Amino acid sequence: MRRLGTASTALVLAGVGLVGGAGVAEAASGPVAKAAPAAACSTAWGSGTKSAANENTKPLKNITTSQNPCFDRMVFDIGSGPGKTGYHVGYVPAFHQDGSGERIPVGGGAILQIYVSTPSYDPASGRLTYAGKAGKPLPGVNISGYKTFKDTKFGASFEGQTQVGLGVRAKLPFRVQQSGGQLIVDVAHTW
Template sequence: MTNIRTGRHTCFDRMVLDLNGNPAGYSVKYVSELTGIGSGKEVSTTGGARLEILLKAGASPSYNPGATVKTLNYQTFRQQVWLGSFEGQTKVGMSTRARLPMRVFVPSGPDQGSRLVIDVAHYWY
């Protein structure tokens, strides 16, 4: 994983994890608490729900997430949480306004890379 980006769209908020290749696997699910990947230590967040993204790919040594918790205040996304990279896996969290519908997909490119894309709806439709 080389970068994390977020954005606001008309009907959903989007998180994109940029990858150097294809991930060996991933899991995206709502959880009761967000915990560090190596420590298991809980990270407190605001918002009504917590989304855990576990990527079976390590983070690039050059990737610097900055603060552990980054406040976004989007329509749905509240806070982006860096939970760490350990033994070839990377864990990221997102606090959301509520447990809203989501979709996850992995498009190819650019070049030999790919992206893990997570869209979370603004409302139940």
């Protein structure tokens, strides 16, 4: 029995060394690269409300989406400018247009309400910079076939902030990041 236990332990340790280690393993014919373990998708973002103060007043230029192996992504293109853009992102039981309070139906198992502290028009000229219409899907955004995103609705651009309703499959973990003039909202595929 002792030999079987020792042999099993040796096999387990050898397996850990092959899968879990970094670098290269020696083979009879020379160094061989080890297979890296598959990266697991993080779900540590949580589903609680996330927000940040406004430091940038550039107008919204565009909203795009993309699919990734672990999450679906929505990107608000604001353009470069000093400071970060403020935001307030969280799940709501119903989506109501900012200003009027009118309820806007959003499909999916949960609704993520996104406020970006930037208008969809140029404050100096009043010229529209993003063509979203209240209660309508986001222009140019097609989420057909997405794993997590199920619906998008433009809420309003009111008092210097833009409001979007994002219908998702369920109340899933999400994160908010900023990079190079973009506000990025990622919603995980799983918990």
